[in-house]
Amino acid sequence: MTRSVEVAFAVARKDLTSEWRTRELVPALGQFVVLALVIANFGFQIDSQNAATIAPGVLWLALVFAGLVAFGRAFAAEREQASLEAMLLTPASPVAIFAGKALAAALLLIACEVVLLPALALLFGTPLNVALVAAVLLATVGMAALGCLFAAMVARVRAREVLLPLLTLPLWIPFIIAGGQAVQVAMGASGSYNQAVALLIDFDILFVVLTSLAARFVLDD
Amino acid sequence: MTKTYERLTAVAVLLMLLAAGMIFLYAPEDYLQKEPQRIFYLHVSAAIAAFACFLAVLVGSVIYLRTENARADRLARAAALVGVVLTTVTLVMGMLYAKPIWGTFWTWDARLTSTLVLWIIYAGYLLLRRLAEPGPQVARYAAVAGIFGFVDVPIVYFSVTWWRTVHPGPVIVSNALPPEMLITFLVTMACTLFLAAVMVGIRYRIETLLDEAPSGAEATIRGTQREPELAR
Numbered sequence: 001m002t003r004s005v006e007v008a009f010a011v012a013r014k015d016l017t018s019e020w021r022t023r024e025l026v027p028a029l030g031q032f033v034v035l036a037l038v039i040a041n042f043g044f045q046i047d048s049q050n051a052a053t054i055a056p057g058v059l060w061l062a063l064v065f066a067g068l069v070a071f072g073r074a075f076a077a078e079r080e081q082a083s084l085e086a087m088l089l090t091p092a093s094p095v096a097i098f099a100g101k102a103l104a105a106a107l108l109l110i111a112c113e114v115v116l117l118p119a120l121a122l123l124f125g126t127p128l129n130v131a132l133v134a135a136v137l138l139a140t141v142g143m144a145a146l147g148c149l150f151a152a153m154v155a156r157v158r159a160r161e162v163l164l165p166l167l168t169l170p171l172w173i174p175f176i177i178a179g180g181q182a183v184q185v186a187m188g189a190s191g192s193y194n195q196a197v198a199l200l201i202d203f204d205i206l207f208v209v210l211t212s213l214a215a216r217f218v219l220d221d
Numbered sequence: 222m223t224k225t226y227e228r229l230t231a232v233a234v235l236l237m238l239l240a241a242g243m244i245f246l247y248a249p250e251d252y253l254q255k256e257p258q259r260i261f262y263l264h265v266s267a268a269i270a271a272f273a274c275f276l277a278v279l280v281g282s283v284i285y286l287r288t289e290n291a292r293a294d295r296l297a298r299a300a301a302l303v304g305v306v307l308t309t310v311t312l313v314m315g316m317l318y319a320k321p322i323w324g325t326f327w328t329w330d331a332r333l334t335s336t337l338v339l340w341i342i343y344a345g346y347l348l349l350r351r352l353a354e355p356g357p358q359v360a361r362y363a364a365v366a367g368i369f370g371f372v373d374v375p376i377v378y379f380s381v382t383w384w385r386t387v388h389p390g391p392v393i394v395s396n397a398l399p400p401e402m403l404i405t406f407l408v409t410m411a412c413t414l415f416l417a418a419v420m421v422g423i424r425y426r427i428e429t430l431l432d433e434a435p436s437g438a439e440a441t442i443r444g445t446q447r448e449p450e451l452a453r
Contacts, residue, residue, distance in 0.1 A: 149365070154349075157349070157352065157353040158352060158353065163345075166341075166345040166348055167345050170342045174373065178380055214369070217361050
């Protein structure tokens with residue numbers, strides 16, 4: 001058990017180190033989400049009246065598509081160098097390797113949220129509070145588990161750029177329903193924040209358990 | 222083999238004609254909803270048959286992951302295709318039903334939203350099967366996608382239902398239908414389930430033949446072989 005945790009952290013550290021050395025993904029994702037906000041401004045004609053009602057939707061749209069890019073890249077380098085096969089040849093369990101990849105990808109998405117959330121508050125004038133950050137982080141956990149599972153799956157299939165969103169987005173919808181509700185309340189709408197967050201936690205537990213069970217079938221060959 | 226399928230198809234068509242006869246001639250007109258209410262019979266039957274198909278995908282997927290049995294995978298493939306067709310029927314008939322009754326083709330209600338998500342998930346499943354090269358690896362990926370899809374739909378359903386709903390609840394178990402309507406509904410449902418089973422059976426046979434065909438022929442039949450000019 002402790003061995004698996006060590007493997008997971010080692011894989012995550014490897015991914016984060018390689019990102020730190022190349023600095024490819026996080027700057028690109030940061031720029032991507034700011035661009036999404038600019039496009040939303042022109043698409044919705046944002047002003048001080050409507051900003052609070054539109055901002056939650058913009059947040060989730062930007063986050064979901066940034067997430068697809070982040071998780072798609074998580075296995076791209078492994079595929080190009082065929083290094084995933086090398087990792088799977090080691091005695092380390094595929095589930096631990098998967099957990100490490102998912103952890104690293106989640107941290108990269110959180111790095112992108114560090115740009116997105118303040119930019120949203122700054123440009124749209126919406127509140128930035130603990131409730132908002134907590135809801136987004138909770139959604140990130142489950143989205144990372146699902147996103148990485150399907151990214152691992154499509155990495156070895158052709159037309160992967162098309163398939164990843166098609167398979168992942170419908171499964172993310174529960175997180176967007178509950179997370180969307182929580183963020184709307186955190187930005188001042190009426191509703192139950194606690195119920196939405198409890199739901200997010202339930203989904204996190206369910207999908208983290210399910211993806212760990214399924215990871216064996218996706219990675220092991 | 223083909224003869225059997227032809228006979229079963231003929232029976233299924235006759236049964237559906239019988240159901241149509243009962244829907245339009247035997248069942249009484251609804252007092253409030255008038256003629257559009259007759260959509261209800263096929264709309265609900267198609268939804269139930271679609272769920273049965275996706276249940277078959279789940280069972281086939283779980284068996285495939287446990288035993289790597291190619292027949293379980295073929296069942297999942299066949300049932301997913303028929304399930305998507307039946308979900309399309311459900312959605313289209315539901316929209317036609319909603320327009321005169323609710324005044325709109327679509328509303329973001331729990332049942333409608335989760336059915337649309339269901340359709341998207343299994344349409345994605347079919348695309349995965351179509352775009353990936355056939356083989357045991359893709360069968361395993363698709364099995365995982367099929368299982369996750371089945372888990373996701375009730376979750377979407379329940380998470381949306383806590384906030385908004387318009388769609389009527391179950392009318393069959395709550396005993397809200399007069400006997401003629403109930404009989405018509407049960408007959409339509411049985412006929413639709415039979416039709417779905419025949420369709421899955423025929424598709425299963427096609428998948429078997431595709432699996433047994435030489436790989437080049439299979440790619441040609443599936444239309445996934447790349448043109449030589451494009452490949453270069």
